[in-house]
Amino acid sequence: MTSSTAPRPDAAPRRRLFHRKSPTAPLPRYTVSAERHDDALNVSWFTIARRLPRLSGIAVRLAWQAAPRVVLLTCLLQLITAAVTAIGLYATTSALTPLLASGATPERIGEALPALILVTVAACARSLVSALTVATTARIGPRVDGIAEARYLEATTRVPLAAYDDPAWSDQSEAASRAAKDAHQMIEALTSVTGAVLSIAAAAGILAHLHPVLLPLLLMAVLPRGFAAVRAARAAYLADRHTLADRRLRHSVIFETSSRDHALEVRAYTLRPWLLGRFRTVAARLEDAAAEVGRTTARHQLVGDAVAGCATVGVYAALLWLAATGRIAPAAAGTAFIAVQLSSRLLAGLVQGVNTTYKTGLYMADWDAFLTDTTTRTHLPEHPRPVPADPQVIEARNVTFHYPGSELPALQNVTVRVRRGEVLAIVGANGSGKSTLAKLLAGLYTPTTGTVTWDTTDISRTDPEQLWRRLAMLPQHFARWPVTARENIVLGQETGKETDILTAARAAGADTVLDSLPDGLNTNLAPSWWGGRDLSGGQWQRIATARAFYRDAPILICDEPTSALDPLAEEAVYRRIQALAKGRSVILITHRLGSTRTADRIIVLDGGTITEEGTHEALLARDGTYATMWRAQADTYTGDKV
Numbered sequence: 001m002t003s004s005t006a007p008r009p010d011a012a013p014r015r016r017l018f019h020r021k022s023p024t025a026p027l028p029r030y031t032v033s034a035e036r037h038d039d040a041l042n043v044s045w046f047t048i049a050r051r052l053p054r055l056s057g058i059a060v061r062l063a064w065q066a067a068p069r070v071v072l073l074t075c076l077l078q079l080i081t082a083a084v085t086a087i088g089l090y091a092t093t094s095a096l097t098p099l100l101a102s103g104a105t106p107e108r109i110g111e112a113l114p115a116l117i118l119v120t121v122a123a124c125a126r127s128l129v130s131a132l133t134v135a136t137t138a139r140i141g142p143r144v145d146g147i148a149e150a151r152y153l154e155a156t157t158r159v160p161l162a163a164y165d166d167p168a169w170s171d172q173s174e175a176a177s178r179a180a181k182d183a184h185q186m187i188e189a190l191t192s193v194t195g196a197v198l199s200i201a202a203a204a205g206i207l208a209h210l211h212p213v214l215l216p217l218l219l220m221a222v223l224p225r226g227f228a229a230v231r232a233a234r235a236a237y238l239a240d241r242h243t244l245a246d247r248r249l250r251h252s253v254i255f256e257t258s259s260r261d262h263a264l265e266v267r268a269y270t271l272r273p274w275l276l277g278r279f280r281t282v283a284a285r286l287e288d289a290a291a292e293v294g295r296t297t298a299r300h301q302l303v304g305d306a307v308a309g310c311a312t313v314g315v316y317a318a319l320l321w322l323a324a325t326g327r328i329a330p331a332a333a334g335t336a337f338i339a340v341q342l343s344s345r346l347l348a349g350l351v352q353g354v355n356t357t358y359k360t361g362l363y364m365a366d367w368d369a370f371l372t373d374t375t376t377r378t379h380l381p382e383h384p385r386p387v388p389a390d391p392q393v394i395e396a397r398n399v400t401f402h403y404p405g406s407e408l409p410a411l412q413n414v415t416v417r418v419r420r421g422e423v424l425a426i427v428g429a430n431g432s433g434k435s436t437l438a439k440l441l442a443g444l445y446t447p448t449t450g451t452v453t454w455d456t457t458d459i460s461r462t463d464p465e466q467l468w469r470r471l472a473m474l475p476q477h478f479a480r481w482p483v484t485a486r487e488n489i490v491l492g493q494e495t496g497k498e499t500d501i502l503t504a505a506r507a508a509g510a511d512t513v514l515d516s517l518p519d520g521l522n523t524n525l526a527p528s529w530w531g532g533r534d535l536s537g538g539q540w541q542r543i544a545t546a547r548a549f550y551r552d553a554p555i556l557i558c559d560e561p562t563s564a565l566d567p568l569a570e571e572a573v574y575r576r577i578q579a580l581a582k583g584r585s586v587i588l589i590t591h592r593l594g595s596t597r598t599a600d601r602i603i604v605l606d607g608g609t610i611t612e613e614g615t616h617e618a619l620l621a622r623d624g625t626y627a628t629m630w631r632a633q634a635d636t637y638t639g640d641k642v
C-alpha cells in the first residue's frame with residue numbers, strides 16, 4: 001500500500017463546469033494514498049462472487065447487532081414474498097390450462113375461477129409484504145448507520161495523535177466516514193437483492209417444474225443485465241476512490257470559504273475570487289469524474305440492455321416454437337411468458353441492488369479495514385503497566401522524534417527531566433521543537449527512539465487514557481468548545497463543586513469573563529447557535545486556562561498560556577502557575593521570557609536539540625542564545641540595549 005498524498009501539478013479541467021464569473025484557480029491534484037480496490041475492474045466474476053458474501057457479511061453483522069429481531073422479520077418477509085410469487089405463478093398455469101382448453105367459455109371460466117382468485121390474492125399479498133419489507137428495512141437503516149458511525153468515532157478518538165499527521169490514514173478515514181454514513185444503503189440493497197433473488201428463484205423453480213428447457217431460457221433473459229450492472233458498479237466505485245482526495249479537498253475548500261473562523265479574512269483579504277476559483281477548480285474535476293462514470297455506466301447499461309433485449313426476443317420466439325410444435329403445453333408457455341416478464345421487473349430491483357451492494361460493500365470493506373488499521377495503530381499493550389498516581393519525576397531519555405512522513409527529526413537525542421514541585425520552562429525559536437517535546441512528555445506522541453518515563457514507568461507501555469487522566473494541558477491551539485462556559489471549564493470531568501470551578505476561573509482571570517456573561521457559567525459559548533455568545537481571543541484563553549487549572553492533575557503543561565492575555569492577566573496567570581507547581585510537575589512553554597525568571601530550570605531548544613540548560617541567572621551568565629533572546633525582549637520594553 002502506498003502512503004502519500006503528494007500534490008501533482010494541476011492539469012486544467014477538461015471542460016467547463018458552469019458559467020463562471022471568476023476564473024478557476026490552480027489547485028494541487030492529490031493522489032489517493034491507498035487504492036486498495038484498484039483491481040476491482042479487472043477481477044473475474046468468480047472473484048466478485050467470492051467477494052460479495054464477505055462484503056455483505058459486514059453489513060449483515062452490523063444489522064444483526066442493531067436489531068436481530070427485525071433482521072429475522074425481514075428474512076421471513078423475503079421468504080413469504082418468494083412463496084407468494086411461486087404460488088401466483090403456479091396458480092397462473094392452473095388458470096390458463098382450462099382457459100386455453102376447448103369447451104364452452106362459461107364452463108372454462110368457472111373452472112379457472114378458483115385459480116384466478118388465487119392469482120389475485122397472491123398479487124395483493126405480494127404488494128402487502130413488499131410494503132411491510134420497506135417499513136421494516138427503514139427501521140434497521142438508521143440503527144446500522146448509528147452503530148457504524150459510533151464505531152468510526154470510537155476508533156478515531158482512540159487512535160494515537162500521530163495518525164492525524166499521516167495522509168494515508170486521513171484518506172482512509174474519509175472513506176470510512178462516508179461508508180458509515182451510507183451503511184443503511186447496503187442494508188436496503190441487500191434486502192432488495194435477497195427479495196429479487198428469492199422471487200426469481202421461485203419463478204425459476206416453477207418454470208423448471210413446467211418444462212426443463214424453460215429455466216435456461218429464463219436465465220438467458222435475465223443474466224446479461226445483471227453482468228452489466230456489476231461492471232457499472234465497479235467502474236463507479238473506482239471513480240469514487242480516485243476522487244477521494246478531491247472530495248476531501250472540496251470539503252475543506254467549502255469549509256474554509258464559509259466557516260465563521262475564516263469569515264473575517266475572507267473579507268479583509270478580499271479572498272472571494274480566489275476561494276471561489278479554488279472551489280470551481282475542484283468542482284470541475286469532480287464534475288469531469290462524475291461525467292466519466294455516467295458515460296461508463298451508460299455504456300455498460302446499453303450493452304446489457306441490448307443483449308438482454310435480444311435474449312428476451314429469443315426466449316419469446318423459443319416459447320412460441322415450443323408451444324407451436326406441441327413440445328410444451330400452451331398454459332406452460334403462457335406461464336413462462338408471465339414469469340419472464342415478472343423476472344425482468346424483479347431484475348430491475350436486483351440490478352439496482354447488486355449495483356449498490358457491490359459499490360457500498362466495497363466502501364463497507366474500507367470501513368472495516370479502517371477500523372482494523374486504526375486498532376492496529378492503537379496497539380495498546382496487552383498488560384498495560386499502571387501509571388504512577390503522583391509521579392515524582394518525568395523524564396525523556398535520548399528521545400528522537402520524526403513526524404510521520406517527515407525525514408528531518410523534530411527532536412533529536414533530547415534528554416530532560418522535570419521533578420514534582422518544579423517548573424521547567426522550555427524556550428527557543430519558532431519550530432525548534434518545544435510543543436513536540438511537551439507532547440512527548442505527555443504521552444500524546446511516542447518517541448521514534450528513546451523513552452519517556454514517569455517515575456520508572458515507560459509510558460509507551462501504559463494505557464494512554466489512564467495516563468491522560470493525570471494530565472492537565474493548555475495547548476497552544478486550544479479548542480473553543482461550542483458548549484456552556486461551565487462545560488468549557490469542567491470539560492470531560494464530572495461536574496464538581498461550583499466553588500472549585502469558580503476558583504479555577506479566578507486563578508485564570510476568567511472570573512471577570514463569567515461576570516460579563518448574561519448567564520454566567522451557564523452561558524452558551526456556541527456563537528453559531530441561537531442564544532450562543534462569543535468571546536474575545538484573550539477571554540477564550542482565560543477560559544481555556546481555567547480548564548487546565550480546574551483539572552486536579554499531577555502534571556500541568558502550559559504551551560504559550562498568555563499569548564492573548566493583557567499584561568495584568570498575564571502576570572496573574574504566571575503567579576498561579578508558580579503556585580500550582582507546589583504539588584505538581586509543571587512544564588511551561590513560552591516566548592515571554594519575563595515569566596521564565598522564576599522557573600526552576602530552563603531549557604533552550606534549537607533545531608530539535610537542547611543547547612542550553614540552567615536557571616535564569618546561570619543562562620544569563622553563560623551569555624548564549626537565552627541571554628541574547630532575553631536582551632532582545634528587554635530592549636523592546638526599555639528601548640535601551642541591555
Ligand SMILES: Nc1ncnc2c1ncn2[C@@H]1O[C@H](COP(=O)(O)OP(=O)(O)OP(=O)(O)O)[C@@H](O)[C@H]1O
Pocket residue numbers: 165403404406410428429430431432433434435436437476
Ligand atoms: N504535525 C506535524 N507534522 C509534521 N511536522 C510537524 C508537525 N508539527 C510540527 N512539525 C514540525 O516539527 C518542528 C517542531 O515543531 P513544534 O511545534 O514543536 O515547534 P515549536 O518550538 O513549538 O514552535 P512555535 O514556537 O512556533 O510554537 C517544526 O519544524 C514543525 O514544522
